[in-house]
Amino acid sequence: MKPYAIVFTLFLFCATFCFAQKETALKHIAILSSPQMYGRGYVQNGVGxxxxxxxxxxxxxxLHTFKELQGYRQAVTFDVNTFPGIVKLCINDTINLxxxxxxxxxxxxxxxxxTSKDIVRTTKLRIANGKLIGVPLKNTVLVLDERSYASADERINQVTQGLQAMSYQKNEFKAIVEISNKKLTWDVSERKGTFPHFYLNSPRVPSHISSVSYHIEQTFLPKYQTYNICGYIPGTLYPDSLIVLTAHYDHLGMMGNKTIFPGANDNASGVAMLLTLAEYYVQNPPQKTIVFVALTGEEIGLKxxxxxxxxxxxxxxxxxFLVNIDLAGTGDDGIQVVNSTVFKQKAALLDSINTTHTYMPTIKKRGEACNSDHCPFYMxxxxxxxxxxLGGIQAYHDVYDKPETLPLTRFNEYSALLKEFISML
Ligand SMILES: [Zn+2]
Structure with missing residues (x-):
């Protein structure tokens, strides 16, 4: 067996460990965020x-299977834009970013x-003020240098979209290079746009840019097949009353063949919570049925x-009741509960459990927000x-969301809080 085949086989199977909850969670997170999972996206079928x-x-x-599913699997397909090969950007002939x-x-x-030396250097504010009207843009690279602006107002934010429409209609500039002091945050798209847009934030970017050279290899994958993974433990007293726990396991994948977004906090941590709870409830059967759902495609629109x-x-x-677990890896500053101002009694229940045990330094309340997988259920x-x-490392949708720096500060406490909450539902 070739070495890569061994690795492949190893990662197909669940790691079961004789450790405490947090230690087991760390092993799951290490595996799910490892380079062999390719950022759980669509390059190298990491998500698969x-x-x-x-x-x-x-x-x-x-875990029990639902007869309506294929084993634990429910097929889900969607389009996705991917970058499996070269992603290069070079400034001023020598600075390879x-x-x-x-x-x-x-x-x-x-x-x-x-490659272009035909650079039009401007800002969103200047464009919003009409300064680009009449400036020839054909075959130029538009450099938006926003470094001197702390924040942009909504009108200026709309400029980029306006530029996209402009370029589409007139086929003018080749690319946008946008330089700012904003944290680099990536995402994943189900669409292919019309020109490349680079977001730069680096001390390596000089104040004067005289040339820009780039190369992006991109593949659009229509109807990419993924799966929700779902199983359950039947309740001993109330099998028809379901408590559903969800956590998305997909992440952003790769931006080129070298750059992985590991997604340790987002959301290998939540999957680790789901898995450790499943393992716990198999040994400690619940009164109500608990359904465990690892969801796909969250990052591309809660697919x-x-x-x-x-x-x-x-x-x-x-x-x-349903609890969606996403970003479970810190807790230094407690937890935030979306929908707690909607389901006030359940929020009070969480509070009272926490008052007794002080699992969390604080439980922050928040109204409804369609920002993760609970939303389609809530709707x-x-x-x-x-x-x-909340709190702890601030890595998010970037290359720094790694297992080795994820603290899991309150993981055991979070787990205990959930178990007690579930027992009282
Ligand atoms: Zn997430």
Whole structure:
């Protein structure tokens, strides 16, 4: 067996460890965020490898399957724009910027290769004030240097979209290079745009830019097949009353063939919480049925959750309560609970448990927000919370969201809080 084949086989199967909860969680996170998972995106089918891992965990815990699904699997397809090959950006002939560290590309960028000394240097404010009207842009690279602006108002933010429309209609400039002091944050797109847009934030970017050279290899993947992974533990007293726990396992994948977005906090941590709770409840059967759902495609628009609620393997009306677990890896400053001002009694229950045990330094309340996988369920009338941890490392949608720097500060306490909450639902 060749070495890579061994690695491949290893990662197909769940790691079961004889450790305390947090230590087990760390192992799951290390595996799910490892380079062999390719950032759980769509390059090298990272998302599929992660699905295999979770499937093997559910299987090793002997979770029950719904007959409406294929084993634990529910197929979900969507379009996705990917960058499996070269992603290069060079400034002034000599400064080769590092993807993920010095710059990110817009996730809807098309394939492109170009070198230009024809630079139009401006700012969004100047464009908003009409300073670009009449300036010839054909075959130029537009450099937006926003470094001297602390924040841009909404009108200026709209300029980029305006530029996109302008370029599309007139086929003018070749690319936008936008330099700012804003944290580099990547995402993933289901669309392919019309020109590349580079976002730079690096001390390596000089104040004067005389040339720009770039090369992006891009592949658009229509109807990419992924899976929600779903299993359950039947309740001992109330099998028809369901408590649903969700956590998305997809992340952003790769921006080029070298740059991985590991997604340790977002959301290997939440999947680790889901898996450790599943393992716990197999040994400690709950009174109500607990359904565990590892959802796909969250980062590209809650695709897995929307698909699940359109075709659920059980009646959504039977859901007593749903908790969506996303970003479970810190807790230094407690947790934030989306929908806690909607489901006030449940929020009071969490508070009272926490007052007794002080699991969290604080539980912050928040109203409804369609910012993670609870949303499609909530829109269908399912009572639900979305809980995320606060404080600690601020890495988010970047190359620094790594397992080795994720503290899991309050992981055991968070787990204890959830178990007690679930027991009282
Ligand atoms: Zn997330």
């Amino acid at each position: 490898l992660a699905a295999n891992y979770i499937d093997s965990c559910f299987s090793s815990y002997k 590092t993807p993920g560290v010095d710059f990110v590309i817009a996730s809807n960028s098309p394939a492109a290769k170009y 897995g959750a929307f698909a699940f609620v359109e075709n659920p393997p059980f009646s959504l009306k039977n859901i007593n 269908k009338g399912v009572p639900s919370f979305f809980i995320y941890t």
